[in-house]
Amino acid sequence: MAAPSTEQVRNIVLVGQDGAGKTSLAEAMLHVTGKTTRLGTTHDGKSNLDYDPEEIKRQFTVSASLAPIPWKGFKINMLDTSGADDFLGDTIAAMEAAEMALFVIDAVAGPQINTTKLWQEAERERLCRAIFINHIDRENADFDSAFEALVKQYGQRVGAVTIPIGVDKGFKGVIDIIRMQARYHIDGAENIEEIPADYLEAAQAARDKLCDLVAEADDDLMMKYLDGEEQLTQEELESLLGKAIAQELFIPLFVGSTLIEQGIEGVLEDIITYFPAPDAHGPIPLTNGEDLHIDENGEAACFVF
Numbered sequence: 001m002a003a004p005s006t007e008q009v010r011n012i013v014l015v016g017q018d019g020a021g022k023t024s025l026a027e028a029m030l031h032v033t034g035k036t037t038r039l040g041t042t043h044d045g046k047s048n049l050d051y052d053p054e055e056i057k058r059q060f061t062v063s064a065s066l067a068p069i070p071w072k073g074f075k076i077n078m079l080d081t082s083g084a085d086d087f088l089g090d091t092i093a094a095m096e097a098a099e100m101a102l103f104v105i106d107a108v109a110g111p112q113i114n115t116t117k118l119w120q121e122a123e124r125e126r127l128c129r130a131i132f133i134n135h136i137d138r139e140n141a142d143f144d145s146a147f148e149a150l151v152k153q154y155g156q157r158v159g160a161v162t163i164p165i166g167v168d169k170g171f172k173g174v175i176d177i178i179r180m181q182a183r184y185h186i187d188g189a190e191n192i193e194e195i196p197a198d199y200l201e202a203a204q205a206a207r208d209k210l211c212d213l214v215a216e217a218d219d220d221l222m223m224k225y226l227d228g229e230e231q232l233t234q235e236e237l238e239s240l241l242g243k244a245i246a247q248e249l250f251i252p253l254f255v256g257s258t259l260i261e262q263g264i265e266g267v268l269e270d271i272i273t274y275f276p277a278p279d280a281h282g283p284i285p286l287t288n289g290e291d292l293h294i295d296e297n298g299e300a301a302c303f304v305f
């Protein structure tokens with residue numbers, strides 16, 4: 001494969017508490033895109049990423065590993081990290097190599113201590129963020145309470161771009177709030193359908209919240225919005241999403257289950273459509289909180305405090 005241009009590359013680091021399903025998410029992405037023929041699983045030592053004997057024995061990721069995923073002409077580099085206490089230093093180092101951190105949260109346990117530590121690190125580094133609520137197929141998994149807990153802990157910028165269809169063991173697909181459609185993963189492929197009637201109200205409420213958050217990325221639209229309660233058009237929403245994510249005005253929240261591979265294709269699609277690409281001419285976040293700007297010749301031009 002020829003080297004892709006930087007616009008076609010996405011470097012995403014998977015972070016969060018151990019057990020949330022980071023490695024399983026990378027495995028599901030590899031599988032739904034056809035990079036692997038069998039879904040790798042960590043609980044039985046059959047993972048492509050947790051292959052080290054120590055990881056098989058402990059049943060969790062010890063050192064960061066890279067899963068390059070070629071998809072639709074893009075190259076998505078997923079960096080899978082450890083969420084265990086002893087290995088957070090390695091995880092923080094891996095975060096510096098990515099333009100985006102995808103936080104994986106266990107729907108039953110909610111945000112946990114190491115997730116919050118890593119969140120603070122991302123905040124300090126000005127690393128753009130997204131969230132994937134996983135394990136939604138499990139008994140007692142409750143999307144609304146997990147979502148509420150995340151907003152409480154990480155702020156109002158968190159907004160759902162997918163919501164679940166069905167609860168715990170009856171979970172069977174997601175509603176894509178950006179495209180307003182239902183997405184089901186059935187027999188190895190994705191089926192796109194209309195939103196079921198009993199989910200229309202919840203989908204519209206999530207859509208309104210999404211538009212509110214994303215409008216913040218454009219002053220003119222925000223004024224229009226405040227003046228006349230005008231809705232964003234589909235085009236306006238799509239054109240502002242990437243900007244709102246890159247400016248950290250909006251933190252997209254996805255939901256799904258890596259074990260039954262629901263909600264995975266939507267994340268991949270949004271990664272290539274809205275997540276930031278490596279950009280040599282944009283600000284590069286530094287560990288000390290300053291921004292280093294690079295001029296057209298690739299030289300460090302100035303520090304902005």
Ligand SMILES: Nc1nc2c(ncn2[C@@H]2O[C@H](COP(=O)(O)OP(=O)(O)O)[C@@H](O)[C@H]2O)c(=O)[nH]1
Binds near residue numbers: 016023061104134138
């Ligand atoms: N029921 C259910 N189990 C999951 C899901 N995702 C991961 N698991 C299980 O949760 C455990 C931890 O997953 P893993 O990917 O190793 O978590 P990590 O430490 O964040 O990388 C494993 O036993 C997985 O099989 C899910 O969506 N649903």
Ligand SMILES: [Mg+2]
Binds near residue numbers: 022023061081
């Ligand atoms: Mg892992």
